[in-house]
Amino acid sequence: MSLLDAATNVQSKAYAPYSNFKVGAAIRGASGAIYAGCNVENVAYPEGTCAEAGAIATMVAAGETQLTEVVVIADSPLPVSPCGGCRQKLAEFSGPETVVTMTTLEGNSKSLTMAELLPGAFTQAHMENS
Template structure:
């Protein structure tokens, strides 16, 4: 089941990556997340000439999940055409952490299949949470 789910994530991220709007960097990224329900949501990066007003693939996938009424991430996969697996940017790490438990796996892969998996906690140690805003 886990391998089947990973393949579904890979297929969704790979397909949506082709829709990326990247006229400036030409660096297409696709992301897919599995929500608590088992549904898969995908997103691609969308650039804007007024940097940094673009949207990352991970943020797009999270927005699709939330728009569908879900708020729990169970797994993430990110794919890009790079020699090394591309990690989510700092902002996306924080966005993922908002909806995922620290042990949720984030797999980063290249088009050639070079993959690396880390947990949310490994990607973002010292995550900022709602607890930081609470007063005793």
């Protein structure tokens, strides 16, 4: 199964009764395994979980802490990019060269590196004197 297939499959399972905006994400761990997540909304809006965060949590629960590739998909006219919080979460487990592909159900896609998505990312290097 490809990352796109995994993200597409999980996107349809998103729980989005308030926004009706379903997002799926799939990440490839350093082992090559694929982890997927979807957004899960909550009536106490905005206390939901983003698709990227769900995929990362699944990866970490499986014992991995390094990702090498990301796909995010939504039923949107334009490729949907990870929110600011998810960009920071993705940066925690990837490198600046990691490719994030954002796509729509219709196949309109755009790929950027983490460095392009989150220039000047806050990293562990900022914490070295702590």
